[in-house]
Amino acid sequence: MSAVLSVPGGVYPDVPAPAHKPGPSGTQITIRGLTKYFAGWPLYENFDLDIPKHKIVSVFGPNGCGKSTLINMIAGLVPIDSGEILFDGKSLKDTKIGYVFQNYREAMFPWMRTIDNIAYPLKLEGRSKAEVDRRMQELVASFDVKFDLRRYPYELSGGQQQTASIMRALANNPEVLFLDEPFSALDFEMTLFIREKLQEVFMQTGTTMLLVSHDLEEAVYLADQVLLLTKRPTRIAEILAYDDARPRTVETLSEASFIATKKQSLEIFQREVRR
Numbered sequence: 400m401s402a403v404l405s406v407p408g409g410v411y412p413d414v415p416a417p418a419h420k421p422g423p424s425g426t427q428i429t430i431r432g433l434t435k436y437f438a439g440w441p442l443y444e445n446f447d448l449d450i451p452k453h454k455i456v457s458v459f460g461p462n463g464c465g466k467s468t469l470i471n472m473i474a475g476l477v478p479i480d481s482g483e484i485l486f487d488g489k490s491l492k493d494t495k496i497g498y499v500f501q502n503y504r505e506a507m508f509p510w511m512r513t514i515d516n517i518a519y520p521l522k523l524e525g526r527s528k529a530e531v532d533r534r535m536q537e538l539v540a541s542f543d544v545k546f547d548l549r550r551y552p553y554e555l556s557g558g559q560q561q562t563a564s565i566m567r568a569l570a571n572n573p574e575v576l577f578l579d580e581p582f583s584a585l586d587f588e589m590t591l592f593i594r595e596k597l598q599e600v601f602m603q604t605g606t607t608m609l610l611v612s613h614d615l616e617e618a619v620y621l622a623d624q625v626l627l628l629t630k631r632p633t634r635i636a637e638i639l640a641y642d643d644a645r646p647r648t649v650e651t652l653s654e655a656s657f658i659a660t661k662k663q664s665l666e667i668f669q670r671e672v673r674r
């Protein structure tokens with residue numbers, strides 16, 4: 400009798416299960432055979448990537464190479480054509496994730512007070528009022544919030560709104576936090592503040608973070624790994640490790656290892672843009 404493979408939605412005889420290639424130990428996200436076309440043109444074709452656990456990975460590459468689409472596909476916001484994305488061997492639906500959008504003005508529910516926006520993921524999980532209050536206090540302390548969270552989002556400054564968006568994304572302690580150019584709509588002062596807060600949260604929690612950035616200095620400053628992509632159809636140009644100790648500070652910017660990683664990233668970027 401032929402072997403029968405049971406798959407969701409049906410039973411097909413003689414269909415071998417595709418061999419899943421796990422990543423090296425310490426991998427959080429495995430992407431295998433990812434394929435995505437837009438309007439008949441390939442963006443990703445048979446793309447494989449391992450994203451390590453408890454690290455910050457910055458995604459950098461030429462304009463339109465698919466940085467946002469990559470994190471959006473991993474986060475389940477954009478459907479994939481084919482392939483497999485697993486989180487520690489689990490599917491997305493069994494994984495807690497948080498997402499920080501570039502456009503914070505459209506990220507929050509305008510009819511809810513800021514505090515209720517931030518608590519929303521906890522309420523969705525059915526947490527008790529005491530649990531919600533405790534977590535909110537922790538978040539307020541770790542983000543050093545000085546503004547009134549009972550205000551509506553539109554009553555806050557851009558930096559305050561983005562701070563609140565990040566607090567919401569972290570509220571239920573996600574395993575992975577996605578950030579799509581979180582600083583690009585902020586002024587310099589707010590960028591520095593939020594960047595330091597993210598670094599502090601990372602040092603406290605070790606939450607895996609995937610950051611899309613257009614600013615190479617910022618991408619390297621926060622990263623354990625810089626993922627450099629090619630032009631489309633997009634492949635990995637190179638993955639650079641950057642392991643200076645945290646907290647990284649203004650002094651980090653003049654360290655030889657920081658400058659070398661930035662220079663190497665820029666050279667790879669320029670090579671790919673000219674190709």
Ligand SMILES: Nc1ncnc2c1ncn2[C@@H]1O[C@H](COP(=O)(O)OP(=O)(O)OP(=O)(O)O)[C@@H](O)[C@H]1O
Binds near residue numbers: 438460463465466469
């Ligand atoms: N919904 C869509 N329909 C058609 N094409 C799309 C769609 N979303 C993205 N694209 C195309 O896919 C490519 C990758 O887009 P994406 O925004 O992911 O790139 P990016 O690297 O983040 O871009 P940028 O550097 O400009 O921020 C672009 O050519 C874009 O025009």
